[in-house]
Amino acid sequence: MSKKQLSAVFVKMGDKVPTTKYDPNVNQDELIMKQQRLIEKEIMDSIPLVGDKEDFSSLEGEYDGDDIYKQKVKNLAKNYKYIRRTRPDGNCFFRAFSYAYLEKLIDDREEFNRFRELAAKSKENLVALGFPQFTVEDFHDTFMEVIDQVGKHHSVLSPGAPAGEDLHKVFNDQGNSDYVVVYLRLITSGQLQRDSSFYQHFIEGARSVEDFCHQEVEPMYKESDHIHIIALSTALGVGVRVRYMDRGDSAEVIAHDFPEGSLPQVHLLYRPGHYDILYPH
Amino acid sequence: MANIAAQRIKREFKEVIRSEEVAKCAINVELVNDSFTELKGEIAGPPDTPYEGGNFVLEIKVPETYPFNPPKLYLNKIHVRFITKIWHPNISSVTGAICLDILKDQWAAAMTLRTVLLSLQALLAAAEPDDPQDAVVAKQFRECRDIFWQTARHWTHVYAGGKFLLNRWYK
Numbered sequence: 488m489s490k491k492q493l494s495a496v497f498v499k500m501g502d503k504v505p506t507t508k509y510d511p512n513v514n515q516d517e518l519i520m521k522q523q524r525l526i527e528k529e530i531m532d533s534i535p536l537v538g539d540k541e542d543f544s545s546l547e548g549e550y551d552g553d554d555i556y557k558q559k560v561k562n563l564a565k566n567y568k569y570i571r572r573t574r575p576d577g578n579c580f581f582r583a584f585s586y587a588y589l590e591k592l593i594d595d596r597e598e599f600n601r602f603r604e605l606a607a608k609s610k611e612n613l614v615a616l617g618f619p620q621f622t623v624e625d626f627h628d629t630f631m632e633v634i635d636q637v638g639k640h641h642s643v644l645s646p647g648a649p650a651g652e653d654l655h656k657v658f659n660d661q662g663n664s665d666y667v668v669v670y671l672r673l674i675t676s677g678q679l680q681r682d683s684s685f686y687q688h689f690i691e692g693a694r695s696v697e698d699f700c701h702q703e704v705e706p707m708y709k710e711s712d713h714i715h716i717i718a719l720s721t722a723l724g725v726g727v728r729v730r731y732m733d734r735g736d737s738a739e740v741i742a743h744d745f746p747e748g749s750l751p752q753v754h755l756l757y758r759p760g761h762y763d764i765l766y767p768h
Numbered sequence: 769m770a771n772i773a774a775q776r777i778k779r780e781f782k783e784v785i786r787s788e789e790v791a792k793c794a795i796n797v798e799l800v801n802d803s804f805t806e807l808k809g810e811i812a813g814p815p816d817t818p819y820e821g822g823n824f825v826l827e828i829k830v831p832e833t834y835p836f837n838p839p840k841l842y843l844n845k846i847h848v849r850f851i852t853k854i855w856h857p858n859i860s861s862v863t864g865a866i867c868l869d870i871l872k873d874q875w876a877a878a879m880t881l882r883t884v885l886l887s888l889q890a891l892l893a894a895a896e897p898d899d900p901q902d903a904v905v906a907k908q909f910r911e912c913r914d915i916f917w918q919t920a921r922h923w924t925h926v927y928a929g930g931k932f933l934l935n936r937w938y939k
Contacts, residue, residue: 512862514860514863514865516867516872517865520872618878619878619879619880619883621779621780621783621880622835622877622878622879622880623878625776625779626877626878662771662772665836665877669835669836669876669877669878672876673878701874701876702874705876705877705878706873706874706875706876707836707837707875707876707877
């Protein structure tokens with residue numbers, strides 16, 4: 488969502504505020520949550536979970552009159568041809584990552600087989616770590632169904648829509664799409680807890696890794712930081728290159744590879760608070 | 769979406785019904801309507817608390833976005849018609865609204881009705897007065913624990929069917 492759109496949302500919300508008088512009998516907590524849900528609904532109604540592939544020029548258009556960003560987009564365009572936007576709902580890293588990776592697996596049968604095996608085993612690992620079998624199974628089943636839908640297209644005889652179209656449909660169906668996000672959150676949490684002595688150093692404050700997972704990883708809509716990306720990419724053995732585009736002075740858009748030194752299979756664009764998918768030339 | 773919520777809650781319903789805790793009468797759920805959008809939960813007041821012997825009924829509403837958003841829970845009264853009353857720092861003595869992190873921003877889809885009911889029962893055993901829902905109760909809890917205990921005990925007796933175990937200094 489562009490800054491312009493976002494501010495439009497807030498102005499709309501703001502219009503209603505002056506008419507609300509403080510009422511001590513009303514639960515203020517609930518009012519705040521209600522307003523938050525309204526903002527979320529605006530975003531939900533205006534931006535798809537995963538958008539269509541767009542030419543890079545659409546990104547340039549967003550920054551008319553902003554020289555720093557314009558230059559950065561130009562530099563980025565040397566490496567990337569398309570962008571695919573995701574809904575900014577706090578789940579964007581997980582959604583962008585899984586979409587981009589599964590899309591890649593459509594054309595990479597060998598990698599698909601490796602990943603499918605790993606994904607199939609992941610449930611037992613989570614249950615062994617103490618995650619409740621009842622719910623883990625629920626999310627794992629859907630996760631495997633989505634993966635197998637990609638695999639189905641490796642069979643030459645398979646009829647039906649092109650693989651990319653199917654994937655796009657699944658990821659824009661809120662139920663399935665969110666199930667994939669939940670499962671990736673569980674895998675991330677599992678990885679953090681399995682290797683907690685390492686990850687503990689990256690957690691601010693006095694929180695334990697387990698607390699951090701309960702507060703910042705497992706709940707939906709919680710935004711992802713480096714630590715989430717390192718854990719997920721390590722757990723799945725999938726390299727991610729993130730391009731960080733912020734208001735820094737450098738005209739280059741800094742790239743970070745996770746896990747360090749890996750070969751990137753997925754490319755993401757980070758702008759403060761949000762991830763979108765990038766497609767290299 | 770609604771379909772996912774209904775499927776999931778049906779399975780969770782079974783999970784609770786078959787759980788050990790139901791056998792021990794610690795928690796329970798019942799259907800209110802056939803569409804699984806509304807349920808009635810029950811938790812037994814934990815031992816060695818002023819809620820011991822009480823039976824606390826919860827109104828559970830399942831949002832369409834379940835399990836990605838938490839179920840909405842309110843404490844309701846059993847036999848009597850009016851709204852339930854429980855004297856606890858993290859539960860509104862007026863509306864029954866509950867302040868518990870997993871019912872707000874720490875809800876994770878991997879949790880279930882069963883874990884929610886057990887967490888609530890744990891909340892009755894261990895209040896968190898630093899994160900209160902009811903400021904008056906929380907203040908009393910911090911400053912005059914004896915009076916708090918007596919009031920909570922009394923409310924349990926009057927509103928939740930707890931045994932008459934009034935402290936002899938009380939009243």
